[in-house]
Amino acid sequence: LAKTTQPISMDSYEGQEVNITCSHNNIATNDYITWYQQFPSQGPRFIIQGYKTKVTNEVASLFIPADRKSSTLSLPRVSLSDTAVYYCLVGALLRGGYQKVTFGIGTKLQVIP
Amino acid sequence: GAVVSQHPSRVICKSGTSVKIECRSLDFQATTMFWYRQFPKQSLMLMATSNEGSKATYEQGVEKDKFLINHASLTLSTLTVTSAHPEDSSFYICSARDGAGGANEQFFGPGTRLTVL
Numbered sequence: 214l215a216k217t218t219q220p221i222s223m224d225s226y227e228g229q230e231v232n233i234t235c236s237h238n239n240i241a242t243n244d245y246i247t248w249y250q251q252f253p254s255q256g257p258r259f260i261i262q263g264y265k266t267k268v269t270n271e272v273a274s275l276f277i278p279a280d281r282k283s284s285t286l287s288l289p290r291v292s293l294s295d296t297a298v299y300y301c302l303v304g305a306l307l308r309g310g311y312q313k314v315t316f317g318i319g320t321k322l323q324v325i326p
Numbered sequence: 327g328a329v330v331s332q333h334p335s336r337v338i339c340k341s342g343t344s345v346k347i348e349c350r351s352l353d354f355q356a357t358t359m360f361w362y363r364q365f366p367k368q369s370l371m372l373m374a375t376s377n378e379g380s381k382a383t384y385e386q387g388v389e390k391d392k393f394l395i396n397h398a399s400l401t402l403s404t405l406t407v408t409s410a411h412p413e414d415s416s417f418y419i420c421s422a423r424d425g426a427g428g429a430n431e432q433f434f435g436p437g438t439r440l441t442v443l
Contacts, residue, residue, distance in 0.1 A: 249434075256330075256419045256434035257370070300369070316362075316370040 217301045222321040231288045233320050238282045242309030246277060246284045249300045251319070257300060261286065288322075296324045327374075328354045330422050332435035338442055339410055347405045349420030355400035356422035360432065364417040375440045376403040418430045 218236040224233045237246070245264055249257035261268055263275040263284070276289040288295060298319040329352040339345050349359055357378045362370040374395050375383040382395035393404040402424075407414055417439055421432040 252418065254437065254439065255435045256332075256421070258430070258434065315372060318369050 216305055216315075217303055219299075219301050219317060219320045221318060222323065224323045224325055226281070226325050227292055228290050231291050231295075231322060233286045233288075233299055233301075233309045233322070234283055235286070236283045237301070237303045240281050244281075244303045246275065246281075247302045247304070248275065248284075248286045249302065251298045251300065257316075260299070281283055289320075291324050293324050293326060295322065298324060327350075328422075328433045330420065330433045331433040332418075332420060334438060335436065336439040336441070338441045341411050342409055344408045345374050345410055345440060346408055347407075347418055347420075347440075348390045349403045349405070349422070349435055351401045351422045351433070357400060357405075359397060359403040359420055359422040360422070361395060361403070361405050362419045364384060364418065364437075372421060373405075379432065397429075410440070412442045415440055 216237070216239060219233065221259065223231065247262040248260040250260050251257040261270055261273045261275045263277050265277050265281060268275045276285045276287065284301065286299060286319055298321050300316050300319040302316060331350045331352055333348045337345055340409060359376040361373045361376060362368045362405050363373050372385050373384060373388045373393060376395045376397040378397045378400050382397065384390045392408055395403065396405040403420060405418060419434055419437045421434040423432050
């Protein structure tokens with residue numbers, strides 16, 4: 214399983230765009246990149262997933278360069294409710310369609326009023 | 327999106343007792359579920375992979391005789407912490423993947439807070 218490296222913490226003011234970069238130098242050909250959000254005492258919540266280039270959904274964008282050794286989660290115009298821990302995960306789709314992943318330490322995002 | 331529930335949401339027990347935690351996929355079938363443990367201010371640690379109808383696969387360092395996992399149906403997996411001790415106090419989270427879905431994502435339960443006195 215590819216190991217990931219993220220900043221331990223980040224601060225941002227409300228209304229700003231936040232970019233969290235994750236390094237995964239040993240990513241394998243079959244690995245997908247997935248980001249989760251976790252609030253205290255809750256289970257993680259899926260944010261976005263991608264394999265290459267750019268993926269966008271209603272809450273975030275994910276940028277993946279051609280070499281796929283890193284990825285950047287972009288949260289547009291954050292609000293106080295976006296204060297949470299964000300995890301970058303890398304893992305392959307195994308037979309049966311499930312992805313066994315290992316959680317890293319995550320990035321604690323603090324949004325400041 | 328798919329919903330995964332856990333029961334109970336929190337439990338307090340005496341040292342030496344056993345506690346069962348249920349994980350259910352409410353609107354989809356999950357052939358595989360995962361059990362995680364999270365200590366305060368730490369990341370999630372994968373404990374085991376639960377496969378429907380077969381034995382669970384435990385991660386290194388996780389005692390399979392202490393953490394009994396049963397995945398008897400496509401919508402239910404249970405984790406039993408046997409002879410619980412205070413050091414087993416933690417936040418236990420399960421996840422499941424919708425095998426019929428096109429997206430490669432895991433859906434996580436809300437977690438179960440276990441406190442062993």
